[in-house]
Amino acid sequence: MALVVNSRGIPVFKYLFQQESSSVLHQWRSCSNSESRSRSCNRLRRTGTLYVHWPYCAQLCTYCNFNKYKNTHSMDKEHMFSCLVKEFQSVLSRSSVTDFTSIYFGGGTPSLAGPGLVEAVLRAVSEHSQLESGAEVCLEANPSSAKLAQLRDFKLAGVTRLSLGIQSLDDTDLKLMNRDHSSEEGTRALKDAISIFPGSVNTDVIFGRPGQSLQKWKEELSDVNGMVDNHVSLYQLTVEKGTPLAKSVLSGEQSMPNEDTVADMYEHAVQSLEEAGLRRYEVSNFAKEGFESRHNMSYWTGCDYIGIGPGAHSRYFEKASDSYSHYIHTVNALEPKSWAARVLDVGDGVLLRKHLTNNRRLEEVIATCLRTTEGLSNEIWSQFSAEPLQLKIKNMNDDKLTTLLQAKFLNLDSSGLRTTSTGLIVLDTLLPDIVSALGNKRTT
């Protein structure tokens, strides 16, 4: 670490310091990934993950408020590919990330883009940076666009993991949510996917749907349990403002199950998935030991990530252009056309660029780490504070935190702070207290 004084006489920590501190994270992360351990000693390299957003869908789901647009024939895939590649290059050149541990194609429906998208991005990544060997390359897919032949092509293009959105096995609900597939298609697509990517298929399921009863959910869940691979993402249907679902709920056309029922559904799912050997490793994610999604874990543990494509977010350390470097958060233009225009014009589609203070980062990391069963480890904590986590908690003697620990919502041991299973259910309620206690009191 070097403390220097900049031209205005304000002391600043040099970029070197950031490099150094980040290598701690690097080392920790590498522990779970033995292949890359050898590289962690290289202080000038920094790992990160890449997210590629494909904003088009064949059909729009009623509940979705993501940045997505209906597929049109006028859309020029090749043009999108080249814009994505261009944006990747320019963001990469600004960011200090040099190595990628995972790439995730999300959307929208990226499987609609075809293997060409994966090829183009992977080519660019390996040309301009390092893609770790054995890196996770995950693709989101809908049953309707995940035909056997296509899946093979995707695998050939470099995809190693598939996330399949079957969402439900109830045809009425699928129709109600305006999904473009039936439960049968979903089941078949899941079988096909497992045959192509054995051990690396995630199944997306939505619960808490309008009109869904606990009993129906239990039956559905046992069917799901019988066909899934090593990973399940389980989401509660949230009514997001401005979606067709929100309109129909507001007008009384559809009614959501009540909170208590939904909570019971969730608790039942946790139990039944764990019985099937799928361990909850994050609030909504379940996997067999060793099959957790590395890409997702990287978000929750506060790693750098670069997002490309319309509406994508990024978080990374900037390359030190002058004396020191910022940790920044960017958000891209949402609308594909204006995003593409910006990319062509200035190299990237960034509309919002914010400097994240150390404290803000800490708050984010606390909030996301505690969603995982791994929790807030000493290693992660040490990136933000010199004082050991255990000592800090002991010294500040915060009333609320003490209560949460006593009530066994949280568990503190020599390796870090974790949310207990009772705590996980109510985490959103606890987080504001935890974040105010552990984050610095004065936020900027």
Added chain:
Amino acid sequence: MDVVRFFRLLRNSVSPGYLKSHVVLQQLATFVRRFHGVHVGSLPPERIRNFGIIAHVDHGKSTLADRLLESTGVIDPNISNQQVLDRLPVERERGITVKAQTATMFYQMQRGGMFMMNLIDTPGHVDFSYEVSRSLAACQGVLLVVDGQQGVQAQTVANFLLASEAGLTVIPVINKIDLSHADIPKVTEQMRNAFGFNEADIIQVSAKIGTGIPQLLPAIVERVPSPPGIPSASLRMLLFDSWFNHYKGVVCLVAIVDGCVSKGDVVQSAHTGLSYEVAEVGILQTKEVKSYSLHTGQVGYMMMGMKNVKDAFIGDTFHHAGTQITPLPGFTRAKPMVFAGVFPMDSNDFPYLRTAVDKLALNDSSVSVYPDSSVALGQGWRLGFLGLLHMDVFRQRLEEEYDASVIVTSPSVSYKAILRTGEEVVILTPSQFPARHTVEKYLEPVVLGTLVCPLEYLGKMLNLSESRRGMQQEMLYLDETRVLLKYIMPLSEVVLDFYDAVKSESSGYASFDYEDFGFQPASLVKVDLLLNQNPVDALAVVVHEDKAFAMAKTLCEKLKNVIHRVKALRKNVTAKCYGGDITRKMKLLRKQKEGKLRLKVINNVELSKEAFVRIIRK
């Protein structure tokens, strides 16, 4: 120069007809004001009339006062005078009079010379019944004003009773006769039934347009007796109002019952025994007008370097230091009936609010102030008020005159307990509630309520009153359409929302008023509310046994709706939280975090201040 000499001078120089005209009277008034020092000594008690005006809210009392002041030239009729005597913004806004104001008028009878007419304005609400009774004690007669459209109302009755108990001459006046809906014969009948007036005695006026006003002053001179005092006796004066002047200290309004007081006299309070040197005396017009002395029967102000309005007890008798006199009857200390907690909305505002409360309490000796603190609301006060309106007015004055944002808790009353040891304990807050086994009996304050309503609402009013543990005392048909009811009712039932209930059940047609009726035994219990198995002080209430269950149930229901239940917040946990979602999640979190700062944790249950306020406010 003395007013009468000035008058003689005028009479000698101009014709009597000219003299009668308003112009001269105005000139006289202007002269008196400009001269700033009148000698009113040579007006004997026979030439003095002290009278008040009593009326139900909105029946036009203050407007009538304005017309009287205009016709005697105290105020300029050319300027639109709006309720000159109501000085506080809250008074004008609500159309009520909180602080009694007084004005002296000089009235020239057509045949019979000059009269000093002291209009002693009374507070318009029976919340202030003690003040009213003291103001009335300074009068020998009152104008009882009834709205020609609305007729006799509850407060009319209550006021009439106060006046007739005080032995005053009552001059019945029907106001607003210009209104197209005014029903004079019906109101006349009501006044005959309720008060026994003769139709011939009732004066019909329209204060708004001035009809009938010229008949009023002669009627007062003729019907109201002159003050009965003895000029040669030792000084006795009645203090009937006071306020605080920032520069001059406490200003007292006094009625000289016997004798005479002059600047420089040393006077003594019969109640406190404290002596003061009179710094200034004078009469009140729209503002203070100095004079050399005040004589028997006269009413005026007095400043004597009193520092604290709390030393000026309404109803106190003052006399010359060293003389032995019998104090005037009727003195009691202002007794708070209704209590409420007052807390700053933001606890940082406490020092400012303290200044504001102190200043207001300085100007209103009937507010009693006890420090209080609450787990949820921090430091504050428990204030005692004369009644609900008094409380409301106080709150409004805090907010308007001091721009303070306050939480006023639901009003309560003070109970008493007679212990087995014979000791009497006053219970102001639930925390003072003595354990049942130590108590011989509990007492609760009761009031005598007067309800006037149209016949069609009689059933509803009877039900309502019974449900509030009322005991009927009287039912009187004022005319074929209106009924007057009298109930003895626990004050605790009245303070909650009885008034609102009366108004809503009768579509606003019924009126209600009450006066203190002492204490009566009651089975009282304390209801504790437990949060996470621990009682919360701030939520405890003392109620009548019969009401305990219902009260507890309502409170629990309210609590259930406002408590931040952990279970209720499950739903967001399972929302996605990936790359872009983190931003959204953090935004939400930050918002929650800010919200948390405003939450109070009571026994591990979080209660937002707003939620808390919603429970304890009425």
